[in-house]
Amino acid sequence: MQKEYAVQMAASNLRFGAGVTKEVGMDCVDLGLKRVAVFTDQNLRPLQPVRLVIEALKREGVEFEIYDEVRVEPTDLSIQAAISFAQAGNFDGYIAVGGGSVIDTTKAANLYASYPDDFYAYINAPIGLGKPVPGPVRPLIAIPTTAGTGSETTGVAIMDLTERHAKSGIAHRYLKPILGLVDPENTRSMPPVIAAASGLDVLCHAVESYTAIPFTDRPRPERPIMRPAYQGNNPISDIWSLKAIELTAQNIVKAYKNPDDDEARFNMILASSMAGMGFGNAGVHLCHGMSYPVSGMVKSYQPDDINVDHPIIPHGMSVILNAPAVFRFTGVACPERHLKAAEVLGADITSVNDIKAEAGSLLADQIIKIMQQLDVPNGLSAVGYTDDDIPALVAGTLPQHRVTKLSPRPADADDLELLFKDAMVAW
Ligand SMILES: NC(=O)c1ccc[n+]([C@@H]2O[C@H](COP(=O)([O-])OP(=O)(O)OC[C@H]3O[C@@H](n4cnc5c(N)ncnc54)[C@H](O)[C@@H]3O)[C@@H](O)[C@H]2O)c1
Structure with a gap:
């Protein structure tokens, strides 16, 4: 066996600052996104981070639909429901406002809406087939509300596989969000x-x-x-x-x-x-x-x-x-x-x-x-x-x-x- 000699740093595109959430509408316009899906969970739906995103999208005239059915600790079933929403919506891009549960669910929904396949195709081997993501997915902007998983920086989506009583996930560089808006105002309301x-x-x-x-x-x-x-x-x-x-x-x-x-x-x-x-x-x-x-x-x-x-x-x-x-x-x-x-x-x-x-x-x-x-x-x-x-x-x-x-x-x-x-x- 030849040993590894190189390391590859996959950089993340992040913007830090109190209040950056308000910029998301302008980011969508600049990325050419006319119609986006906003993913969140039901606890976060009435809270400030989601309110600010909705206001920002309206202000810039970006069309959006909200999906607030993300399960806290996503499962194969909850992810499949999110995939169906994404596949039906024909979105140009995605905004994930939440903790790792929301960001990971959005990554998976984006993947299967972009490249539909059998559910286990992309899940890590040996539990799934570990098939590489075939190409770039739609742009995803991640807005974390916990501090946290760092999911805004990674190409990883984790879920519970219900029947196997274990977690696994999908890992590929193409799943990495195109932009993370890292706003400390969004974590103030964490329990x-x-x-x-x-x-x-x-x-x-x-x-x-x-x-x-x-x-x-x-x-x-x-x-x-x-x-x-x-x-x-x-x-x-x-x-x-x-x-x-x-x-x-x-x-x-x-x-x-x-x-x-x-x-x-x-x-x-x-x-x-x-x-x-x-x-x-x-x-x-x-x-x-x-x-x-x-x-x-x-x-x-x-x-x-x-x-x-x-x-x-x-x-x-x-x-x-x-x-x-x-x-x-x-x-x-x-x-x-x-x-x-x-x-x-x-x-x-x-x-x-x-x-x-x-x-x-x-x-x-x-x-x-x-x-x-x-x-x-x-x-x-x-x-x-x-x-x-x-x-x-x-x-x-x-x-x-x-x-x-x-x-x-x-x-x-x-x-x-x-x-x-x-x-x-x-x-
Ligand atoms: N993709 C990755 O690289 C990566 C890394 C680590 C963990 N994870 C996964 O992320 C998930 C855990 O994510 P998490 O720890 O961020 O928590 P979470 O997303 O599961 O949220 C936990 C709870 O906190 C609530 N919450 C989150 N932010 C809030 C806020 N600002 N105000 C009020 N309530 C808020 C949520 O509604 C939920 O009830 C796990 O599934 C884990 O496996 C992913």
Whole structure:
């Protein structure tokens, strides 16, 4: 096997600033979009971000239809409904106003409306066929309302596959939004549990991409087009990932405790897009790989302060609950990177004697301190899981090759069993 020697940075086109949402009508005109679909969810439909988009489109005379049936944590069924809407509408382009659920649903609807195919055709292998997106899709402008998934920067759309009780998705550069309007005013109304969960998703994107395998450890592709978006840690992603860790460390608790702290909210949505540019080119690994069955197999957990009609473990929560166990496990594989991440998160590293033995635990302890300040449940057992669920959680993680193979320390079924056992109680 020839090892990889190159890395490709797929840049994102983003505009940051308080109030940029109001510019979306002009952007549509400048892009030549005469008739667009506005995707959102029912909680966001009456709120300011969507109101501002509607006003902006009317002001510029852009014709639009609203689709507000996006499911929070999209499923194959909810995505198929969105695809039908998109296929029937003959739109020139799309605007997604919402969190990752909305942006990802819009990406998938846009893809299948542009290139209709069997539903599993584009879903990542081995769950789907992993067929590459055949060509450019219609323009999509993403307006995130969480800080967040970074979905405005990535070519990834994630969904729950209902019958398989696991998440998978579609990943291709052509799915990347043509423009992200990153407006900190849009995150002011996030419920506290979502401010916490989505902020912890940022943290995991940044730390996982920074600790992923080096890009030079992957096999070299035969053709440049076959080089995946998730390439492993690399000098360009490192810059975004480390800065995102730093901004998150400084702002996540402030933004959670006081949604009117403009500076903290700005820095968190900035961190979210920065982490997106990091992980969008490097990838994430075990925290995310293990999160897919954790959210897919949810039993009855439903946080009080979000308005959804089904049990849900918010995405970032399903990720962070695995994080302490994961970094304790991966620390030995690249201790310098774990130590650096812990230090940027505020850990005192001066008393470390044996970096290989201590770095992973130091990082895990620092993450736990943040989880505690954000009132995160104490481990998987606090969101309804028991040891009896571990075999199914392991089985749901094993097919997530796209991310798990980026772990700096390979994890087989026995390792995953121990990791889920460790993740049952975090502190
Ligand atoms: N595409 C990617 O690169 C990527 C990366 C990470 C996660 N994801 C996916 O994104 C989804 C999670 O997205 P998320 O964490 O952004 O949350 P979300 O979109 O699922 O929204 C969570 C809840 O918050 C509400 N909400 C969002 N913004 C709000 C606001 N400003 N005011 C009031 N309520 C608001 C929503 O209505 C919903 O009830 C998951 O499906 C996850 O797998 C995608």
